[in-house]
Amino acid sequence: MFKKVLVANRGEIAVRVMRACREMGIKTVAVFSDVDRDALHVRFADEAYCIGPPPARESYLLGDRIIAVAKQAGAEAIHPGYGFFSERGEFADLCAKEGVTFIGPAGSVMRSMGDKVTARQTMEKARVPIVPGTTERLSDEEIQSFAAKIGLPVMIKASAGGGGKGMRLVRTDKDLMSSVARARSEAKSSFGDDSLYVEKFVEEPRHIEIQILADSHGNCVHLFERECSIQRRHQKVIEEAPGNRISPELRAKMGAAAVAAAKAVDYVGAGTCEFLVDKNDEFFFLEMNTRVQVEHAITEMITGVDIVKTMIRVAAGEKLPFEQKDLVISGHSIEARVYAEDPDNNFVPSPGEIVVYRPAAGPGIRVDSGVFQGARVTVFYDPMVAKLVVWGRDRSEAVDRLRRALSEFVVKGIKTSLPFHQKVVNHPVFLAGKYDTGFIDQHMAGGKGGKAATSEEDAAESRRVAFMMAAIVAFKRDKQRAAVAASTHGKSGGDPWKDFGRRAQMRGGWR
């Protein structure tokens, strides 16, 4: 087993990985940007290194520098968490070349799943059901003739896309070619690859995903499903495990399909197969996420399996410590993602100091968070500040606990999505567990008061505008604070690079 692991991430997931390491007797190395000097993940680590200024491109996304820190600190492995390097095949390749273990699948596996056309071809061969459509990169003319063949509505998707990026729904003939043109240019500018494919549009689908774990000895199991249909503009808001109204037969079929998908690419580590499930309980492979996901915790709650520890073990070459027959579902778990966003103002980011932080606790509650009272939320990174995860013996108890926990959870100084969650968990459609991916647009007015996203471009544009507005607010406030600090302490600043390449802290715990 590794003696020391570098965690190439920040926030709650970095803390989550360090907790797994501490239980396993593994020392942890944090990396941090200048604005994260006092962040929770830095305090949690045994040692921590500054790797650059706040923008991720200049710190958390500097692969060479992070690998250099790993070598200097003597870490044998790097855990990428989610986001950042978690699905960048080139970084996994670089780790392999430099003799550092990447805790995750091989770079080639990430690339084969990252390219959706390749993934669809692989799944077809593995006899995993895919959404009806093409498995080739198509010219405009081919798209036109294929759409005519299968009939509208269709989804035009970018092969390099995923997670809703570079995707267009076409319902009428007259929109087809203009949608194709826009999808192509969007794909070109976003991914540098304008390859498109076509799928039949699945009406009112549910998003059901299967967690898998695989070792390097050919063993692979699934940890059942999560239902993630409550999303706002392709951001998950609430997830639950197991899914609603998933029969044991459907669960077994989807689980077997996910395991077949993983085996088809010699997968090693933790991964997730996303499926669309239609009204007739037919399911279709959408994409595979080759990382640990935000919502992994609800699966941990219903299976008792520590997914993060298991991914570290299999990365070190150990065998999976259980077989499929050992795994059972116990109870029900729900996660509500607490974002630093203002639900009453179109979910604009709400950076600032967390003046009061009192997370929910008590029976059946788990809060995974990257913040603490007095911490600052900046505009530089993902706005998720905490995951509220509940467990109950059945869905009804889990919902009761979620409602109780939401009423306990206090965050002051910034706006959060907590009030939005309160509304969701009191909605009869949620309480009945009879929702699909249209839930927020149909029942919550696309968020509160906010119009439903008309297109991905509009949604992306409003995110950019919201981000800029929040950045301006934060900039003004920080300038004011700096001025106050300078006047009280007689000086400001110093060399932000003074800690780079040097051991900054040796603490070994949050204390």
Ligand code: MV4
């Ligand atoms: C679809 C679809 C309907 N039909 N593909 C959105 C994110 C990306 N991973 C795939 N997405 C969808 N693909 C076909 N052929 C509907 C969606 C979709 C969706 C999927 C999962 C969760 C929420 C969603 C919200 C809107 C659209």
